[in-house]
Every structure is written in C-alpha cells, then in structure tokens.
Amino acid sequence: MSGVATETAVTIRVDDQEVAVPEGATILDACNAAGVDTPTICYGPTLTPVNVCRVCVVELDGSRALVPSCSRPAEEGMVVHTDSERVRHSRKMVLEFLATGVDLAQAEEMGQWAEHYGADPDRYVPGGETMNEPVRVQDNLYIRDYDKCVLCYRCVEACGDDAQHTYAISVAGRGFGARISTEFDVTLPDSACVYCGNCVAVCPTNALQFKTEFDLRQAADWRPEDQTVTQTVCSYCGVGCNLELHVQDNQIVKCTSPDDHDVTQGNLCIKGRFGWNYV
C-alpha cells in the first residue's frame, strides 16, 4: 500500500514498502500509513510527543541508536526497519522493564504487546523494587493508583501544555524514584486540580481511574463487554462538547469525549465529565 502523494509529501521506506506522508508527519504516521502496527505508550494522538517510553523505537539507516517513531519527523529517503532483531529486543525490554515494577494488569494493550515480543519480567532479581504506592482515593470523582503508573507523562501533558493548562500535577523526584505528584503530594482537593478528568482520559494503564469504574472493579462488577457507548452532546454550557456515555445496566458508568472531535479533542470539564449523576 502506498499513501497519496501530495505536493509536500515525503517518501520513506518502512520495511519493504515505500510510503508517502505529508511533510511534518512522523515515522509513526508512516508506519500507520504502511499498515505496520506499532506499540506506543507515551504517545497520544492529541498530545505533543514526549518520546519517553521508547517502546515505539525503530531502526533507522544511518542512525547509531534506534529512534522513537512517535516523535521523529519522516524525512525524504529515510529507510526504517520496524521488525529487526534490535527493534524487537528494545521493545521487548521496555515492556519487560515496565512489568518488573508496575502493575500492568489493566493495561491490556501493553499486555498484548508484551506477549508478542516475548517479554519475561520474571527473570530479574527477586524482590526488586517496584512502584509501591498506595491507591490515592481523595474524592468521589477519580482515584490515582500509581502502582499502575508507567510514568508516560501523558497525564502531565494533558493537565498542562497540551490541554488543560492547570498544571496540578508534575513529575517529581528523579530516576526510579520519579513519581507523578502534586506539590508536596498534597491531596487533589488541596491542589490546583479542577477535576476535568482529562488526565484520566489519557492514562494508558488505568492508574488514573474514574471512581465509578474503581468501585465497580472493587465489587468485581466492571463488565466492559456489557457496556454500550453512545455519542451525544453535553447539556451544560453552550460550547457543544461531544460526550461518549459508557453505560452498563442502564447506568452511566463513565464519560469520555472522542479524541478526533475538533471541539473537544478528547477533553471535557468537570461538569461534562462528572455532571451526569442526576441522569
């Protein structure tokens, strides 16, 4: 398959295919255009790439190290390998590394990729340090379970520059001790948080979870297979945000917004995100 060439297209080689992508597109875009599935963790379609997880790396001819496909712009004539020994090795190691310290039970996609690449988190030194964080339940809207956090920075970006501009959370600490945190780890109600839930919406591991989902999971009653998702428009202010209502047993259990809608780009405010209790 090859993309449609436009005037400002660049052509690159992904494995054995030539693909044309618009200028400014990334290698990941080119992989997608070529129909090559690529694992991603820190990348989000509405977020500026921070390229920290490194699971999306590819081998680029002429580059000594592997390059992150999610952030590297495609340039004319690039030759990219997505399934070389080195690529598979690094992807496997990233997934394996994360699994050694983080509870990935609810990160389904990552689990599938880990299996695909043969990650084996059990081969490390027994008793190695893990995230080891208590679940933070500080209000009735959403919870933070940093045992599940892979430090992908997506929540930080969504709370900050890329959407909300509230900056209630940041990465604190360094190295293996780095954590997502408010200032001095104050509780969310004491922080700048305005409960837009935009961080929850982008979290890839369910470390951030709506309280409704958390409670249902605690009660072993979270049944995605029994849920319907309906797209409608928020009833509060007149901006016209699209909502996706997730319904289980005729009850709304969570509310999201489509990433590809140009009014919201996946974001909502506290009213749209949580104000459906009365329904």
Place this chain on the structure above:
Amino acid sequence: MADLHFGDDQPTNSERTAVDAVVPEIDAATVTETERLVRGGRSRRQGLRHLLLPVLHSLQHEIGWISPGGLNCAAERLGVPPAEAYGVATFYELLRTTDPGHKEDVVHVCVDPTCAIAGNGELRASLEASGARVHASPCLGQCERAPAVFVQGVSRPDRVPADDDEDFRLPQAGDTGLRVLRRTGVVDPTSLDSYRQHGGYQALAQAIDMGPDAVIAAVSESGLSGRGGAAFPTGIKWRAVADEPGPDKHVVANCDESEPGTFKDRIVCEHDPFAVIESMTIAGLATGSPHGWIYIRGEYPRATARLEGAIAQARSAGLLGDDVAGSGQRFDIELRRGAGAYICGEETALFNSIEGFRGEPRNKPPFPTTHGLFSQPTAINNPETLINVLDIVTDGPEAYRSVGTERSPGTRLFCLSGRVAVPGLYEVPFGTPLGNLIEMAGGPVGSLAAVLLGGAAGVFVGPDALDMPLSLEDTREAGATLGSGVVTVFDDTVDMQAVVVRIAEFFRDESCGQCVPCRVGTKRQHEVLVELQSSGKALSPRRSELIDDMALAMVDASICGLGHTAASAVRSALALGLIGNSS
C-alpha cells in the same frame, strides 16, 4: 500561564527575603498596577521562568530546605505552577523538600571510587562522630585531593574545606610546553590586569580583527574537538550556529563537570577564569550570539566566585556588554549554578535546567545548534574546549596542529586520581601512551590492576593497555574512550566488586528517570550487581545474558548519553574479569 492555585502555606519573612533577593516584587509575573489593573500573561511569565532554579537555591540557602510556604512564594512570584516548581525542586540533590529539622550546614562526603579508596569511610565516621550532618554525595570533583568534602551552608556561604589550606600548585608547573594550563597556577585568577600581563585578551583583539568567518575557519582547520565527552568538531558546531539567522542565539560554557573522576574544569575555572570568559566572548562574536551563559555545578563555590569576579571585571573594562572591546557587538554572560544533578551536564538537560524546568534531556534531533537554550540556536562547549580557541586564534591552526596526532590535534587535559603517586591535572599531547601519562603522575601505587578511562561513563582497561596512545582514534579502536579525560587508577588491593556496584549505583541515582530503558535498566542493573556481590559466586550465564540484554536496550533505546553509557564500565569490568568470578 496556568490556573495558579496556592495552598494555605505562607512564607516566613526570611523566605520572602530570599525570594525578593532574586525576583523583586515589582518584577513578578503578575503585577497589580492599581487595584483595577493587573498585568500578567504568558510572555511575562515565560520571561521569568529561568529564575526558578536561582530562587530555589536562595530558599534552600536561607533556611536549609524548601518549605511549602517558601515554594508557594517563589512559584507565585514567578507565575510557575507549584506542582511544577516542586517537580523541579525534587530533581536536585542539593535542594531538600522535607524539613531537615535543623539549620546546620550539610557536609557532603564523596562516596565515589577515588574517595572510597582514599578512606572516605573513616572520614565520614569521624565527621558523624563530631556531630556533623553528613550527606553521601557522588564525586565532588576534587578527586586529586580525596577524600573530598563539600559543605553546603545554611545562611552561610558554601565552602570546600580543602580550599582553605591549599596553596595551589600544578604538578606540571613551569612546563613551558603547556597550552591550556599555561597560565594556571601562574596568573592571579582574581585580577584582569594579571591576566592581561600573561597575554590575556590578545586573542579577543585578534578575533575581532579577523572577523567571525575567519575565526570559525581557523577553529575548523585546527581540528579542535569537544572536550566534554562527545568529541564533536567545534568548528562545525560554531559554523552551524553562525549560519542561523537572527540575534537570539546563545553561547554556553558547560562547567557542570560531574563525571566521577573529573576535576579539570574546576581547576581551570578557579585558576584561569578570565580565559573562560575571553574564549566565550570569542565564541559569542564568532557565532553572532549576544547571550553567554555559564552553567557551573553547585558544589564549586570557589570556581563560581572567581568566574563571577572575572565577569564583573570584564564587564567594567568594556570586555563584556553592549560593545565588546570596541567591536560594536554585544556579548554578556550570566552565570547559573547547578544543584546536584550529573544529568544536567548533558547539554539539553542543561538547557532545561537553566530554563527552569526539570533537567531532563531532550530527544535529538533537533540539535542545540538550531534548538538549544530557549529553543534558540546555541553553541555549547566545555571550558577546556573553549580555552583551546585562544591559541588557535593567536597562533593559527597550523601551529595548533603541531602537537597531537593527525586526527586528534592539540593537547588534552587528564585528571589522574586513585592509586597514583601524584594525583592531579596533567596536560599532554594527544597520542601520549597511557603508561607514560601514569608515569608522569609518579607511576601507580601498588600493583596496577585496572584503569578506568573516561569516568563512570567510560571503560576499564587492564595493565596490558598501558601502551595505548591516548587519542580519539586509538581509544575508539580499542573499544575505550577518553570521555572527559578521566584516568582513575586501581591497584590489586581495591575491591573492584564494590567499585563496580558503586558505578551502577551512580547511574541509578543520576538517571533523570525520563525514559524507560535507563530509568528501569540502571535500577535492575544495580540490583543484579548487588546480588552478584552478596552471592560471592561467579556470574551465572542467565545473569550474564540479562546484563547484556539490559545493556543493549539502554544503548539502543535510551534518550541520552547517560543511558547509552550506563552499562559500559560494568560490562568492561566483566569482560576484563575484574568482577564476576567466584571469590
């Protein structure tokens, strides 16, 4: 720009004073002009963000930690969200965000290999016994006088006790063949006049006469390459910055020197600070960059003071400022102190640190020459690299190339420490064999077991490598590196297992934590080595494979050089059999 929300914690008066000292209220991010008019907004806040680290330093220095009230005050003044300010404060080893419960100075004792060999354990014990507040620190850049101590003052100046009773003398003092170190220990580092008497500022005058293009051409022809570790050709870097349009460009001197075993930049900055200033000025004029920055590690109080003194004198002599030495061009320098983070020596992490963000490296490309400090074109160099430019300008590239090898012209500074008779800083032509260098330092003490070349990020070589010429090409061929010029010597009495565990621990501690391969890889690598150490057994094939697997992922997939090199010393120690055999 943010929903600025501050908790109820208020600053104390002294905290407010500490903030005022860096950002007076009238310069705050939001200014109430009248009760009905407030000025703030994005550009105003952005313009202040780079003062975050200085404000945090000021608070830390005032009361010994950064309290919630102090952080609020600083964050509000700068318009920085408190969560972000906290994220920045917790990034640095010298900044504390928990109440230490006392207001005494903190005594940092180095725990890196050279100091361990030199008996830092006993030093630490005696300090603790005397009631000092001791804090374990990575290499303090004083390896030639190990074991090293740095005292972080609370409401008192920081100090390095060894500075007090030291009459500085270079081991090679009097050697007329010296280039970079020619003035070191000879010139009065606090006097511009003295610097001038020793030939100072002739190069700048000549550079102004030559014009930017000719200066850059000379640097290119000289073959000068970076001395900070990556050995990138300086001429190419300068040319790239010079070719960028517009006046918003920067020259940065990277004096963060934190590679274990390195102390050359400290010595150069302490004893020849004007040379750093002059060569930066030449870089500024050559690349058309009006803004100069020095980023110096926080544990170097004397070097900081001398550089600040030199900047002030140069400024009042018209050698910095709006019209540099009559050239009609502007160049001035701001100095910024690091706060205890090895990673901030990585150039893009350094930019983030100056800008007031966490010192996390950026992915490259784009490169600093186009997207450097404040995302503007930037030429960043190690001070040793910069000082070489003085001779290149005055003597010409031909003369410069007369020493060294064809592919590594010129001389190189080496930091010798560990089990050598005369530890210290040595300047030798590139290509000098390792053994000769060690002999210059009085030879090894005891029976030589291994040499660590290039510091923690480097590699171990065995006694069979003493013939290896110290040039970029020869070390590369041998799978070694010169890095930042570290030569740490170990004899057979040293517990190499402990040294290697400490190196692994260093990387674990200093990883910024941003990218998965390095954040987790350095952690698991350390765990494997600790297991090996405590088992007393030989490394199993399974563990050996794991170490190799981790190393490959760190080299291949990490963002920056820290991850890329975090396994190299470990693996070379295994390959040489320094560790991993049953004991």
Place this chain on the structure above:
Amino acid sequence: MFGAGGGTSSYQEIEETDVILLWGSNAREAHPIFFHHLLKGLDNGARMFCVDPRYTSSARFADVWVGIDVGTDIALANGIGREIIHAGLADQKFIDRSTQGFEAYAASVEPFTPDAVAAICGIPPEAVVEMAHAYATADKAQILWTLGITEHHNAVDNVLSLCNLSLLTGHVGRWGSGLVPLRGQNNVQGGGDMGAIPNKFPGFASVDDPDHRARFEAVYGRSLNPVPGWHLTLMFEAMERGDLRALYVIGENPADSEADVIHARAQLESLEILVVQDILMTRTAEMADVVLPASVAWAESNGTVTSSERRVQRVRPAVSPPGQARHDIDILCDMAEAMGAELGPRDPQDAWDELRGLSAMHGGMAWERLEAAGGLQWPCPDEDHPGSPLLHGWLWADDLEGHDPAPFSVLQHEGPTEELSNEFPLRLTTGRALDSYNTGVQSGNYDSPLRFAGLDLNPADAAALGIADGDLVRVCSPRGSVEMNARLVSSLPAGLAFTTLHQPELIDVNVLTNPDWDPKSGTAEFKAAAVRVELIEAPETAGASVG
C-alpha cells in the same frame, strides 16, 4: 448582529487570532472547553485583555486585566472607540464601504475621553488607550462576551457597543477576527434558531412579517398568531397584572432563577394553574399543580442541539428514561392532541426534516450529515454546502453581496439602575463557577470537591464591617436578605461583592438580585444589585431567610 443571531466566528479561529478582548466573560469556568481553544491562541502568541469587574480565573491568563465598575461597559467601549478614531486607527476604507452611521457614532463617543472613561469605570485612563491601540492595530482580533455583558438592564446596548468597535476596525467577517457571544447555556443558540423567541419562527423568521408567516402557515396547515409573544419578564408582568393566569413551564426553574425571586415566587403562587415539565423536581416543579416528568434530552432522547459556534450536532439516547418519564416531544404532542391539535411529526428526524424545509439556513443539514462526528455550522443552505465557519464575509465584498451596510449604534452610558446608597453601599454581582451550572438543578448532584457557596468580599470591606474569613453574614438588598458565609478574596476590588447562583437550596441569591430588565432582550440585571452586608454574631449554618 447585523441581522443574524449567532457568533461570527468558529472556535478554531481564536487559536489563530492576535488580540483577544474577553469582556464580561469568565470563560475559563463557564466555557472551559472553548477556553482550551483560547489557550491555544495564547500559546500561539495572542495578547489578551480581560474586562471584568472581578479578577477572575480567566483574567489570570490575560496580559492585562481591566477591572471596570459593574455596568460601565458602554462607557469603556465608547472610550475605546473614541481613542481609535482620534489616533487615526479606524479602518476608514471598511467604514466607507461596509458601514453606515459612522458620523453620528463618532460624534456620540466624543465625550468619552480616556479621563472621562476612567472616572466612570474606575480604571486608569491608560488602560483605555492601550486596549484601543492593541485592538485596532492587530491584524486579527476578536471580542468575546458572556453574561457579564448581557445580564444587565441594557444588555442589547452593551452588545452593540462592542459591535461598534468591530465595525470601526474591520475586525469582523474575516478569519480570526470576529464577535463571539458565548452562550450561557447549552442549546440557547439552538432554542433561538428553532424559534423559541417570542417574536421569531425557526430560522429567525419574524412572527409579525406576513410573508414569513405565510411560509409557516402553508406547512403547518393553519393560520398563525401575528402578534409576537411575551418573553419571561413580560410574562411575570402579565402575571402581576392578572392577565396571565396559566403557565406551562418546560425545563426552566424560574422559582430559583428569576431576579428578585421572592416577588417571582409570589407571582407563580398566584397563578390559577402551573404545569411544569422537567427532568428533575425543581423548586418550580414543587409549586406546580401538575408535573410532567420528562426524559433527559441529551442522554435519553434523540435530537439536535446547536452550540455557540452555530454548530448543529446530534444528541442520542444512552440510557432509557426512568419510571414515568417521557420524551418532551411525546408529552407535547399528546398534550396538543388532547386539546384537539395535531403538532406534526413526532419522530425527531421527521421533525428535523420539516424544519429544514422552513429554515433556509438549515436546509442542507441532512440528518445523515449530522450523524457524522462534528455536525455542521449554519448557514448551510444546501446539501453540498460545507457549512459556515464564519459569518458576515459579505462585509468584505465590494458590493456587500446585496446587504445593507452594517449600522453603527449610538449608545449612551447609563450605569446600573440601582444606585449605591448609604443603606446599600456595596455592589453585588453574580456569576458562575466551574463545577456548577445555573441553579444547580443538574450539577448539584455530583460530589465536586471544588464546590463553594458563599459571599466573596474584599478584605478591606470585610475588615471595615468586622467580618473575618468564614464568618456568617447577612446580605440585604432592597428586596430581601440572605445569609451566607463570607470568603475574603484579596483580588476582588473594594466595594464589590460576589456570589454564585448555583445552590439556591443553600443560598437563595436571587432574593437579592435586581429585576430591572432590558426592554430589548428581556434579561434582568442579575449582575448589579446594591446590597449591605452585616456580620451575624452567633454563627450557625447558612440558610435562606425571606426578609
């Protein structure tokens, strides 16, 4: 504005504009997702001026916050206009081609010198000059407003005073430049578009225009009343006179939301019959003789809503309505049937198609096109039309595409009708908070950690009254008094008090508000009442008391 009741610009345009005047709008809290687009504009380098009596959370993002006295908007707008003219920054070519009434306007703003404006508005004169120059010299500039402009007795004049500025500078009808009223409520735009205005049919056709009426009569198959109806404020006046004796309220809560609500409740009590159709048991419903439970439109039924950027989008049922609740359309049709009338299609899609036949601007919005994500922006006259991101492009056509030139308006500054006095020395203004909405009927039902109900006071005013943070106070206006807890807010200018209107069960704010209303729009002066605040010595829990 200039003949069509909708904002001229799309949200996306604000991401690309250069200067933003955010006027009487706390969009950060009232329109958070629109504000995301605005933030992108700021990130892209736009400068923002925020005009608001309060230093709001939106104002905190502005380069300059200008804190005018409540109700002095026209004076400021006229002053800016005068400065633009005097500085020679008016776009004379645009004025000559596309506008009318400039001379009269220019003459009318002449008294509004920066100093005069400063005296009226309580701001430094330089602020007037700075805003004028920034706005006029920008390549692209937008003015945005919300209820801070419209909840006044002279709401329409306030809006027109801002329109004047856009006509002076040509900041309208071009990409990135425009006039953007941010609708206070979901589907206010849609309601207006659909004719839920006393003098309009769907598509802004006029009730009193025989030609327009004939079009609707032809489709509805009956003759239509040519006399425009009453808006809510007129209805209350009619109740007072006894001319209105039966009221059928659909999805409104006037027993909490009307200004001078004690008076309003008395009028509702006096009705012979009150029927309320709502999704929840509101205070108005509690007063009703008959309550018709309705389904939740956006989550339980099919239909369309229209946003502030004139975007028509689909709503869909996600859950089935509880108990006896029924869809509004079914209730209405049955009601009509019981009265012997046939209201036409019940199926939302059929009803929509009927509308498309009557409202030209919706003509091209086939149901299937609306199904696709994103909907369509009106006008969209035919099925090939992509919808209209911006309005009034004709202002830039040499022949104005057959339109009349846009008129300047001559406007006088009047100030709030209720003057401050010794008895009532503080200005009370009301507004919305991020987590809540209107009278809190819907939004009060989730556990927001942000919720605060009380009176914001300047610390100096509070100190003069002996009030400390958290104290229980009594707020009295000429109409009644309410108790609430005080919160000291140093960013609130002295002389001003603020409260939200979200929790009437806790704090009955509209007991205090001023019912004087704008004859042109029917909106009451919620934003400006004169009050007195007293410390209640023995603190107890806050509650409403009718005074």
